[in-house]
Amino acid sequence: MGVSSALLSRLPAMGHPVPPDAHLQQVDVAIKKQLADVALNAARAKGATYTDVRLGRYNNQYVITREDKVENVVNTESYGMGIRVIANGCWGFSATDKLDKDSIAKAAELAVAIAKENSRIQTEPVQLAPQKGYGEVSWKTPIEKNAFEVPIKEKADLLLAVNAAAMKGGASYVNSFLFLVNEQKYFASTDGSYIDQDIHRIWPSFTVTKVDAKSGKFETRDALGSPRGMGYEYLIPRAEDKIQSVTTLYRDRYDMIEDAGLAAKQAAEKLVAKSVEAGKYDLVLDPTNLYLTIHESSGHPTELDRVLGYEANFAGTSFLTLDKWESKKFNYGSKLVNIVADKLQPGSLGAVGYDDEGVATKEWDIIKDGVLVNYQTIRDQAHIIGLKESQGCCYADSWSDVQFQRMPNISLKPGNDPLTPTDMIKNVEKGIYIVGDGSYSIDQQRYNFQFSGQLFYEIVNGKIGSMLKDVAYQSNTQEFWNSCSAICDKSDYRLGGTFFDGKGQPPQINSVSHGAATTRFNGVNVINTARKI
Incomplete structure (x- = not known):
């Protein structure tokens, strides 16, 4: 086609x-x-x-x-x-x-x-x-x-x-x-x-x-x-x-x-390219790949209507239930993981001055130092988690559709210490460098998942090797983000995104960006997608 x-x-x-x-x-x-x-x-x-x-x-x-x-x-x-x-x-x-x-x-x-x-x-x-x-x-x-x-x-x-x-x-x-x-x-x-x-x-x-x-x-x-x-x-x-x-x-x-x-x-x-050998690898994920994993495993499960079960038929609910947020200590990822929501970032797809309820947009923490601290809300949801104001997450894709809670930009903050992708790769003994997005699958709780990409290169003893193919990585959201061991600095920070974030019945689409720098994840399970089980 x-x-x-x-x-x-x-x-x-x-x-x-x-x-x-x-x-x-x-x-x-x-x-x-x-x-x-x-x-x-x-x-x-x-x-x-x-x-x-x-x-x-x-x-x-x-x-x-x-x-x-x-x-x-x-x-x-x-x-x-x-x-x-x-x-x-x-x-x-x-x-x-x-x-x-x-x-x-x-x-x-x-x-x-x-x-x-x-x-x-x-x-x-x-x-x-x-x-x-x-x-x-x-x-x-x-x-x-x-x-x-x-x-x-x-x-x-x-x-x-x-x-x-x-x-x-x-x-x-x-x-x-x-x-x-x-x-x-x-x-x-x-x-x-x-x-x-x-x-x-x-x-x-x-x-x-x-x-x-x-x-x-x-x-x-x-x-x-x-x-x-x-x-x-x-x-x-x-x-x-x-x-x-x-x-x-x-x-x-x-x-x-x-x-x-x-x-x-x-x-x-x-x-x-040679077909990948299945096994555990340290992954170095370029932002052109990681943005989609952020979207599915960080963006969707922190939508409050999914958490509450109001949204279920289109792409499921969420494993990040209110009890995990109320505990103030739910371990979503390693201490390096800081995920923010915003509708402000210049050049992003979600950037607007005001949402579709007339609320001025802003930035706020979703995951801080690896811990779940907040969700995404609109005006009629804010009281449920004790907020005094909406976070400005309301959107409709047409004048003819009713506005409802939609994902803002959800991004992984870059690392604080100077680190380039080249320096990151030097410390990887057995890994795969992945560029671009590909096919993916994630369950109805936004927990167990599988992601592929466009380009795959083996990393051997700190050096980029030959191209690979038939690569997909599997994990669950909590295990994956806890395997995050290094994030490049802001000089490598880039935006990915989609015009087609679907949700609702009748379905609506939303445009949203996800920022990240190149990030390393240790010991992730990689499968060979060409081999029959």
Whole structure:
């Protein structure tokens, strides 16, 4: 399956097609406020004790290529209003894409009616953490170059140059794409907030395939660049961002062309790489691999709704139950492990000024010195763990969906002492260096897991050896993080992330980043994925 069909099949319905220049048009903030006030006043008149309004315009652009051809260019827009209320102590929600005053008022009235009907079976009233109103404020992703303003031809030419570099490097096939997101979100509430936000995200990627003509076998290597909360400047590489490693890696910029050329050569190497011998190894995990393990084993199990069992059908609950947090001494990992949550970090996918409940975002500890100290919460959860305010973790992926608790950026702090990946590898006698993300599996409690990667290199007596293949590492969350024995310093810290963090029924997606530096884990079980048991 090519990138075009594979990518588009993973995307939710994100609106109707529009001309490219439609994305550059802005709606006057005064008009947004007028429309929001219609909803606030209509809901209040029908008996709502609290109301919030999200007026959202969601712009998306996809440029998709294969070898020397542009396969598809798609521009979509979705625009409407979601209205959430509390009436009789219960939530109600309604949405409309008809943005005239009568339609908005009717949607607000419907939300109140739904809340009142829901209250007939609600056993306890909603308890919202206090939230001050901010008045009229705004926030924008600090981009240098709006990717939507870059001509389609320039973006297509870049992707075709990426493909040409891969083919020159020996690739048999290559697919590449650029996915752009712009969320223009306006939030208003009866707390007194009117918040206008302009959020930008970018995801460049490719898949290189190398086929052995004699055997018919093939290997692939995906792009090592991550999606980011940045503008088009992310694709303009700078020398100071380049990291010396086994492969081409960058900190805050991404040289997609250089990566594609190297990917073709590495895909060819994978064809002749030796199959790993199963056993215990010390693993040196690059941030391009570790981010996904953080996401699944640290991000999801610390979502409070999973802990409480409110979320179970989509990806399970959590082993990090409240009793472990209440003990104040649950040993999640070694003392080197410090995991923080935030929606602030510049360039991250989760960075916003305010969440979808109008709460200003911040940073807080999740795991401190290896001990579980906190979770991720929103306004109606905060009281459950004794918090006086929300942590700003509320999000909806569309104006038509109700907002709920979603993962912020969850990151592993870098080490305090100077340490480079090269220095770390010098101290490893028998290990494997793993770059890039691959297939994974984790159980419904986010505890027992298996992860693979893109590239694997054996480490023998402190030196990088030959390439390996058929590698996957197995562990459980607590055992794995307690095996953490070294973390490189902040000079090696990088962001990975995903556009497709799924949750909820009906399902919604969330974009989130996970930062880390190269990290060592001792004595981890490695299996050979090609050998039958």
